[in-house]
Structures are given as structure tokens and as C-alpha cells.
Amino acid sequence: MTPAARIAAAAEILDDILEGAPAEKALTGWARRSRFAGSKDRAAIRDHVFDALRCRRSFGLLGGAETGRALLLGQTIADGREPSDIFTGEGHAPAPLSPEEEALVARDPAQALSDAPRAVACDMPDWVWPMLDASLPGQAEEVARNLRHRAPVFLRVNLRKTDPARAIADLAEDGIVAEPHPLAETALILTEGARKVAQSGPYQDGHVELQDAASQAVVASLPLADGLRVLDYCAGGGGKTLAMAGRADAEFTAHDALPARMKDLPDRAARAGVQVNVTDRPDGPYDIVLCDVPCSGSGAWRRSPDGKWRLTEAGFADLLGTQSEILDLAALLVAPGGVLAYATCSVLAPENRDQVEAFLSRHPEWELTTDMQWLPTDGGDGFYLAQLTRSGVTS
Numbered sequence: 001m002t003p004a005a006r007i008a009a010a011a012e013i014l015d016d017i018l019e020g021a022p023a024e025k026a027l028t029g030w031a032r033r034s035r036f037a038g039s040k041d042r043a044a045i046r047d048h049v050f051d052a053l054r055c056r057r058s059f060g061l062l063g064g065a066e067t068g069r070a071l072l073l074g075q076t077i078a079d080g081r082e083p084s085d086i087f088t089g090e091g092h093a094p095a096p097l098s099p100e101e102e103a104l105v106a107r108d109p110a111q112a113l114s115d116a117p118r119a120v121a122c123d124m125p126d127w128v129w130p131m132l133d134a135s136l137p138g139q140a141e142e143v144a145r146n147l148r149h150r151a152p153v154f155l156r157v158n159l160r161k162t163d164p165a166r167a168i169a170d171l172a173e174d175g176i177v178a179e180p181h182p183l184a185e186t187a188l189i190l191t192e193g194a195r196k197v198a199q200s201g202p203y204q205d206g207h208v209e210l211q212d213a214a215s216q217a218v219v220a221s222l223p224l225a226d227g228l229r230v231l232d233y234c235a236g237g238g239g240k241t242l243a244m245a246g247r248a249d250a251e252f253t254a255h256d257a258l259p260a261r262m263k264d265l266p267d268r269a270a271r272a273g274v275q276v277n278v279t280d281r282p283d284g285p286y287d288i289v290l291c292d293v294p295c296s297g298s299g300a301w302r303r304s305p306d307g308k309w310r311l312t313e314a315g316f317a318d319l320l321g322t323q324s325e326i327l328d329l330a331a332l333l334v335a336p337g338g339v340l341a342y343a344t345c346s347v348l349a350p351e352n353r354d355q356v357e358a359f360l361s362r363h364p365e366w367e368l369t370t371d372m373q374w375l376p377t378d379g380g381d382g383f384y385l386a387q388l389t390r391s392g393v394t395s
């Protein structure tokens, strides 16, 4: 496919997404219908689609509408490329520019964006912007702008099987260039060859896992120690369960309201050389209960940009309710002297510090021992972690 044909395909896929199709589904549906597209075409089209979704409002402003075509015209303008080279109508390229579109192209894009409301220029939903601003005083714009870009790819080194220096050398043999990342001693950032990871020896041998660096930092902050009983209450695919199991000889149990999400966990644990129990009925008490709760995902909107636009105020209110229910239930499973760890991949205070404060006012016998916030501007996803213990009880 030519570069312009890829843009035309991305516009078609974006139209499906804008009509409500989940991004991944729209991409796989298109790939199935378009057997002529090779893997490089699919990867390039995917990048166009996700780039446009991250910047939906600003590209929409520059391109004149929120349609697939307009977003990609906006992207072309924002990148400083010449739209008439792409929008030619030749072969499978997008149709030539209309006079209205020519007028948009003739504007100064920097001026158009600086005249726009901040939420538009920073690609945030209107209702989220004031909450983000209040959550991160003085940093909201920088964080919002960071979320407009692709996330780096990180690996977690499985310390049970290797060490960072050896993993870097082994990855290099498979054409993957990795460097240590300061967010966590286990974190490697990939600078080349990210698409080769799943086929690489170190990945297949369980020496490395794909995992965001801030997720790794969250796990590294937990007081894990040999012999403890540890529950991952919202385990999902088990990324954090495995990361925890890589750090201590403790008894690890994974639980999730949707057990099907954990179906690959036994195989992944075997590959990583660790032991993890899976349960649908946690049997406390546990020394550490990690609640990596369902959240807005706002700290990870670089990776899942359609989540930014799917989140509604009503959906957000439901999430807040679920988070507080999980905290109340999980607290019952914590042993005297144990730790209740509450984590989100969010940068929004209502689901972070405010949620913890509400828990403390419902349960005055608990106290906050520490809380930490990682921002996307630190390199990894945005994450929040609070660690709570029952007051007057020490281990």
C-alpha cells in the first residue's frame, strides 16, 4: 500500500470507531476484510488510527470536523506535511481537498490551536479538563500534552530468571535494543525492535514480560517479603501478580470479578517460573491485599486513547462507586498489621487521594501510611498507589 492509501484506510477505520466501534475491533475487522494489506501496512495504519485518536480534538479542529478524513487531514497539517501530496484521489489515496478543506490548510495551525479552548488544544474532553486541572495544579497542561503522544514500550526483567544486563544482551541478539529505565530496577525501555518482542527468546523463555514501567514501580513500592500471604484482588491478566511473584518467595493469590481475565495466568506463571494460585473466593487474612481497581485509565490514555473519549461522567461516577466497594470488601481480607494497597492507573484525584480519604472517613480505624503518584511525564503510565494499615496495629 502507498502511504496515502494507508491514510485512506485509517480514515475508514476511524469512521467506524467514531460511530462507536471499539478501536481494536475496528482495526481487526478492517484487516480481515483487507487481505491485501501486509504486516507493515497494518502497523502503519494502526499508528495513524491511534495517533489520530490521541489528538482527536486538535486534529478535528485543524481538519474541520471529527470524521476519519478530517482527523487525518488535521494530522497531516499538524505534522507539517503537504496535504495535497496525500489527498490526491489517485489510486487508493483519499479524495482531493475540497475548497473548504483548502481554506483550512491555508490557516496557521499554531494560531488556530492557540485560539482554541485549552481542552481542545490539549485533547481532553471538556468535562475532564477542570478535574485534571484541579488534580494536578500547574501540571495539567503538561500531562495532557504528554498524553497526546505514543507511550514508550517497556519490559519487566524477571529477576527469578535473569538480570537487567543479561536481558539487554539477550534481547540484542534478537535485534531488540533496550536500556535500563529509572522508574524501576526491573524496567527496560525499548528503543528499537519493539514489534519483535513476542517472538524473541528472552520473552518466550520468561526472562522478560511486557509491562509499563510505572506498574513495575507500583509493585516495587509494596512491602513484599518472603513467607507473606499476598492477594491481588483485581488481578485482571495478572501483570502485577507476576511482577510481585518475581520479587519475593511469598504465597500469591490472584482474584478478579471476571475470572476469565485470569485464564492465561497459570501458563504465564509457569513461563516465568513462579507459583500463583487463582481463586474466585479469597480466603483471608492476607498480609498484603493489592487492589489495582478499575478506573478511568486516564494515566494510560497514550496506550488506550479511545478510553479518553468513551469515558462519560455517568461512567466515571459508577467507577468511583465500584472503587469504594472494592476497598470496603478488600479491607476485610487484610490481616492485623497487614497492608491494604490501593492502586489506579489514573491521574484524577477523585479516584485517587479523594477515594482514599473517603475510605478513611468511613473506616477511622485505618490510616494512610504512604501514597505516591507517578505521572506520564515521568516516562511510564500515570499511576497512584496508597498503602493503608489499621491504626495502632503494627506488624
Ligand SMILES: C[S@@+](CC[C@H](N)C(=O)[O-])C[C@H]1O[C@@H](n2cnc3c(N)ncnc32)[C@H](O)[C@@H]1O
Pocket (backbone or CB within 6 Å): 215, 233, 234, 235, 236, 237, 238, 239, 240, 241, 255, 256, 257, 258, 261, 292, 293, 294, 295, 322, 326
Ligand atoms: C485495572 S484492571 C487490573 C489490571 C491488573 N492488575 C494488571 O496489572 O494487569 C482492574 C480489574 O478489576 C476487575 N474488577 C472490576 N470490578 C471488580 C470487583 N468488584 N472485584 C474484583 N475485581 C474487579 C476487572 O475485571 C479488571 O480486571
